[in-house]
Amino acid sequence: MADELKELLSDEDLLRFYEQMVLSREFEESCAEQYTKGHITGFLHLYSGQEAVAVGTIAGVEKEDYVLSAYRDHAQAIVRGADPKEVMAELFGKASGMCKGKGGSMHLFNRENNFMGGYAIVGGQFPIAVGLAYASRMRGENRISVCFFGDGAINQGTWHESLNWARVWELPVLFICENNFYGIGTGVQRASALSSLHRRTCGYDIPSEQVDGMDVIAMYKAVHRAAAWVRERQRPYFIEALTYRFRGHSMADPAKYRPSAEQEVWRSRDPIPAFAKRLIEAGITDDGKLKEIRDRCATEVEEAVRFAEESPWPEDSAVWEDIYV
Amino acid sequence: MSDMTYRDAINLALKEEMRRDPNVVIFGEDVALYEGSFKVTRGLLSEFGEERVRDCPISENTIVGVAVGAAMGGLRPVPELMTVNFALLAMDQIVNHMAKVRYMFGGQTVLPMVIRMPGGGGSQLGAQHSQSLETYFMHCPGLRVAYPATPADAKGLLKTAIRDDNPVIFLEHEILYNSKGYVPDDPEFLVPFGKAAILREGSDVTIVGYGRMSILALQAAAELEKAGISCEVIDLRTLNPLDEESFISSAQRTGRAVIVEECWRTGGLGGDLASRISERCFDRLLAPVKRVSGLDVPMPYSRKIEKICIPQVNTIVQAVHDLYSEKY
Ligand SMILES: Cc1ncc(C[n+]2csc(CCOP(=O)(O)OP(=O)(O)O)c2C)c(N)n1
Numbered sequence: 040m041a042d043e044l045k046e047l048l049s050d051e052d053l054l055r056f057y058e059q060m061v062l063s064r065e066f067e068e069s070c071a072e073q074y075t076k077g078h079i080t081g082f083l084h085l086y087s088g089q090e091a092v093a094v095g096t097i098a099g100v101e102k103e104d105y106v107l108s109a110y111r112d113h114a115q116a117i118v119r120g121a122d123p124k125e126v127m128a129e130l131f132g133k134a135s136g137m138c139k140g141k142g143g144s145m146h147l148f149n150r151e152n153n154f155m156g157g158y159a160i161v162g163g164q165f166p167i168a169v170g171l172a173y174a175s176r177m178r179g180e181n182r183i184s185v186c187f188f189g190d191g192a193i194n195q196g197t198w199h200e201s202l203n204w205a206r207v208w209e210l211p212v213l214f215i216c217e218n219n220f221y222g223i224g225t226g227v228q229r230a231s232a233l234s235s236l237h238r239r240t241c242g243y244d245i246p247s248e249q250v251d252g253m254d255v256i257a258m259y260k261a262v263h264r265a266a267a268w269v270r271e272r273q274r275p276y277f278i279e280a281l282t283y284r285f286r287g288h289s290m291a292d293p294a295k296y297r298p299s300a301e302q303e304v305w306r307s308r309d310p311i312p313a314f315a316k317r318l319i320e321a322g323i324t325d326d327g328k329l330k331e332i333r334d335r336c337a338t339e340v341e342e343a344v345r346f347a348e349e350s351p352w353p354e355d356s357a358v359w360e361d362i363y364v
Numbered sequence: 365m366s367d368m369t370y371r372d373a374i375n376l377a378l379k380e381e382m383r384r385d386p387n388v389v390i391f392g393e394d395v396a397l398y399e400g401s402f403k404v405t406r407g408l409l410s411e412f413g414e415e416r417v418r419d420c421p422i423s424e425n426t427i428v429g430v431a432v433g434a435a436m437g438g439l440r441p442v443p444e445l446m447t448v449n450f451a452l453l454a455m456d457q458i459v460n461h462m463a464k465v466r467y468m469f470g471g472q473t474v475l476p477m478v479i480r481m482p483g484g485g486g487s488q489l490g491a492q493h494s495q496s497l498e499t500y501f502m503h504c505p506g507l508r509v510a511y512p513a514t515p516a517d518a519k520g521l522l523k524t525a526i527r528d529d530n531p532v533i534f535l536e537h538e539i540l541y542n543s544k545g546y547v548p549d550d551p552e553f554l555v556p557f558g559k560a561a562i563l564r565e566g567s568d569v570t571i572v573g574y575g576r577m578s579i580l581a582l583q584a585a586a587e588l589e590k591a592g593i594s595c596e597v598i599d600l601r602t603l604n605p606l607d608e609e610s611f612i613s614s615a616q617r618t619g620r621a622v623i624v625e626e627c628w629r630t631g632g633l634g635g636d637l638a639s640r641i642s643e644r645c646f647d648r649l650l651a652p653v654k655r656v657s658g659l660d661v662p663m664p665y666s667r668k669i670e671k672i673c674i675p676q677v678n679t680i681v682q683a684v685h686d687l688y689s690e691k692y
Contacts, residue, residue, distance in 0.1 A: 081487060081488035081490065081665060132666030132668060141491070141669075143666070159493055231421065
């Protein structure tokens with residue numbers, strides 16, 4: 040095991056994985072606090088528990104690849120390279136926010152990092168991901184589209200239509216299903232004819248696999264391999280990451296529908312301490328260095344909150360801007 | 365009789381109608397175990413069981429289509445779409461199927477179904493979750509459209525909707541869910557379609573609203589009274605059928621009319637109402653009909669600027685003052 044890590048990636052990369060997961064967790068937990076204080080309003084969907092999926096996936100693809108997501112999008116944007124300050128300011132609704140305060144939590148977008156949007160309509164991102172892949176192929180670019188979505192989204196018509204389309208047109212789309220077993224309060228086995236979701240792609244002749252989404256290395260390896268396959272063959276591929284959200288669907292959801300025994304099992308598989316343990320066992324780092332990372336992340340998130348607090352509100356006239364070019 | 369919230373009034377209407385008629389069934393995303401994302405369907409699963417109260421996959425177009433089939437097959441489905449924004453995914457089934465089936469098959473079938481959906485803006489949910497699409501439905505022949513403003517109407521209109529053999533779009537305003545008011549306990553309390561309510565009588569200006577806008581209009585009227593202007597506030601209750609006589613006869617009396625609509629101004633339902641008033645009250649009007657509308661912009665998230673995009677009490681008050689200050 041120890042050797043495997045070292046063979047796979049440099050120490051620096053491995054520590055970056057850890058840092059990105061911790062930063063995401065710190066960011067999300069801070070959002071919860073800001074929501075309670077009334078600084079963040081509207082719907083707030085947190086990613087705590089699912090960090091290994093975003094970090095492993097984004098590390099496995101290239102910087103020029105497109106990334107799309109749904110409304111649970113903060114961590115993905117940040118891991119992709121977005122500035123936490125701009126994300127936090129967006130959640131506060133400030134003019135300095137990533138989308139000038141117009142998008143909010145569910146609609147992040149960061150052109151610089153090819154983060155092509157969080158979409159609040161379940162299933163809205165599928166055709167857009169296909170369209171981006173089509174554009175990059177037509178323009179001779181070597182990009183793929185990476186599309187994140189939940190287990191619930193798979194029942195939307197756009198999912199079926201887009202998978203079929205991507206296969207018929209042979210487009211480079213990497214579908215990353217984050218199966219956290221719930222769409223709001225409805226368990227996956229009550230909403231999907233097959234609860235082993237990756238098997239649903241056979242109707243579209245799209246290869247697929249299931250990956251442990253609590254293991255950042257497993258995610259990285261699977262995505263790295265799949266992305267190369269997608270790029271080379273210019274065809275869609277599908278990964279089902281098994282994961283869990285530690286909190287309710289959104290801050291408005293006390294999540295009473297999930298048995299506490301189930302929650303405990305998944306909490307014991309928390310991707311962050313699990314990876315820390317592996318890093319230490321492999322002799323890559325020690326407790327002290329990991330603590331330094333955690334402190335650095337905490338400081339970065341505190342700075343983001345301060346930046347958001349101190350930023351100005353949008354001008355009233357901003358409502359008329361950005362509707363038409 | 366008792367005071368209850370708009371949410372509980374809708375819940376009570378559902379319970380009473382389900383008790384009365386075993387053909388009434390409910391399905392939608394998270395309506396059963398989770399008891400509705402706005403908790404409107406609380407207690408229904410435990411009382412009526414899984415056959416009549418069912419959770420659905422996230423598949424809006426199919427939720428509506430299944431309801432169309434179920435209604436043709438003899439049930440009285442009351443599907444819930446989690447919010448009106450997601451009705452756009454179901455627009456094909458709503459506009460091309462639900463609204464047309466009876467007509468294009470020469471009246472051989474009835475479609476007793478009600479789609480309940482919360483909507484409206486004002487909760488910092490951003491452009492994809494804060495839409496007021498009432499005009500879309502009002503525009504389409506073949507649908508009935510109800511939009512209660514008070515808890516009593518929420519109960520009475522929903523019960524009428526469920527008993528109606530026409531397909532009904534039933535809009536609920538998210539911000540009204542916690543509003544309280546007196547609601548009759550009588551299980552036979554029905555509010556008829558096509559009969560507007562006069563929420564307040566007045567002699568100087570007619571204010572026409574629907575849904576949450578009627579409540580804001582009432583508050584504006586209270587303000588205006590202090591300034592010596594007497595407003596009549598008309599709540600449409602149903603947008604189809606539309607009680608034209610209610611606001612026409614009022615505008616003929618007062619000579620001034622303001623329409624308050626939460627939807628976008630361009631192509632909004634206020635344009636239609638204003639033209640009806642102009643056609644029928646032209647010689648009585650002392651000023652052109654005024655509209656207070658949602659701004660023609662996608663809803664921004666930031667609370668600071670979201671407010672500007674939705675009619676507020678003060679914008680209604682200002683509109684009424686304008687009727688007097690402008691030189692006509
Ligand atoms: C078209 C549409 N229907 C319903 C909703 C309401 N809604 C928001 S999130 C959600 C559940 C989605 O679950 P899943 O895709 O599994 O993602 P997760 O929340 O688990 O990340 C629903 C039904 C929506 N936003 N869009």
